[in-house]
Amino acid sequence: MSDKKTLVELKNVQKAYREPNGDLLPILDIEHLAISPGDQIVIRGRSGCGKTTLLHAIAGLTPIDSGSIMFAGVRFHELAEAGRDRFRAHHIGYVFQTFNLLPAFTALENVMLGMTFTGRPKDRSRAIALLEEVGLGHRMHHKPSSMSVGEQQRTAVARALVNKPKLLLADEPTANIDPGHQQQVVDMLREVCVQEQVAMLMVTHSPEVSDQFDHVIALEELNRVVRAA
Numbered sequence: 314m315s316d317k318k319t320l321v322e323l324k325n326v327q328k329a330y331r332e333p334n335g336d337l338l339p340i341l342d343i344e345h346l347a348i349s350p351g352d353q354i355v356i357r358g359r360s361g362c363g364k365t366t367l368l369h370a371i372a373g374l375t376p377i378d379s380g381s382i383m384f385a386g387v388r389f390h391e392l393a394e395a396g397r398d399r400f401r402a403h404h405i406g407y408v409f410q411t412f413n414l415l416p417a418f419t420a421l422e423n424v425m426l427g428m429t430f431t432g433r434p435k436d437r438s439r440a441i442a443l444l445e446e447v448g449l450g451h452r453m454h455h456k457p458s459s460m461s462v463g464e465q466q467r468t469a470v471a472r473a474l475v476n477k478p479k480l481l482l483a484d485e486p487t488a489n490i491d492p493g494h495q496q497q498v499v500d501m502l503r504e505v506c507v508q509e510q511v512a513m514l515m516v517t518h519s520p521e522v523s524d525q526f527d528h529v530i531a532l533e534e535l536n537r538v539v540r541a542a
């Protein structure tokens with residue numbers, strides 16, 4: 314039984330990729346991981362140890378081979394693709410290292426595109442309020458090419474939060490941001506997650522970033538595949 318206070322719970326999650334020669338390459342073997350509402354957790358670990366694979370597994374973007382992932386009491390990974398996409402759109406925001414904004418659209422349009430897969434009507438005032446919350450009230454009608462990288466990442470954060478998710482997955486969100494602006498993005502992510510009551514799971518390579526979090530998980534310690542290597 315899942316604890317009522319647990320938002321996400323992974324049990325015995327295993328994931329392997331198939332190598333070109335047909336061999337299986339084990340990537341994840343996680344006995345247990347729990348995320349509670351409002352948690353702010355950092356995942357760190359050496360390159361290739363499976364951090365992105367873990368985020369993708371939690372988001373249902375990559376199938377797992379065995380074990381279970383419960384999200385708010387639902388095994389949404391086991392839904393058919395359309396149901397899975399809709400569940401993800403409602404409950405999970407994802408911030409990519411490379412922002413993934415569409416260049417032909419303004420900041421406001423990019424954020425509103427984040428509402429596409431929910432099946433709900435688009436809420437323009439929610440998108441505007443979030444852009445204001447991340448400090449971009451004056452840049453809403455700019456396209457990505459005329460925004461700084463920090464502003465682009467702020468737009469990506471607003472897009473990830475626009476559907477009021479319960480969990481924000483952030484994959485090295487400061488990796489492409491110059492050191493002077495990295496702290497601003499970390500502060501903004503943390504503040505906006507508290508304001509929006511969103512739990513955050515952030516992957517980072519940066520000790521300057523991870524040192525600021527109380528809850529840091531070294532994937533090498535959690536992941537039996539890496540421990541055994």
Ligand SMILES: Nc1ncnc2c1ncn2[C@@H]1O[C@H](COP(=O)(O)OP(=O)(O)OP(=O)(O)O)[C@@H](O)[C@H]1O
Nearest residue numbers: 330331332340358359360361362363364365366367
């Ligand atoms: N689709 C795939 N098919 C086969 N192997 C893959 C696939 N995706 C990732 N891998 C391999 O799985 C391992 C884990 O990749 P992953 O991207 O999760 O690592 P990571 O810890 O996020 O790395 P980094 O810190 O460098 O971003 C790597 O060795 C990678 O080459």
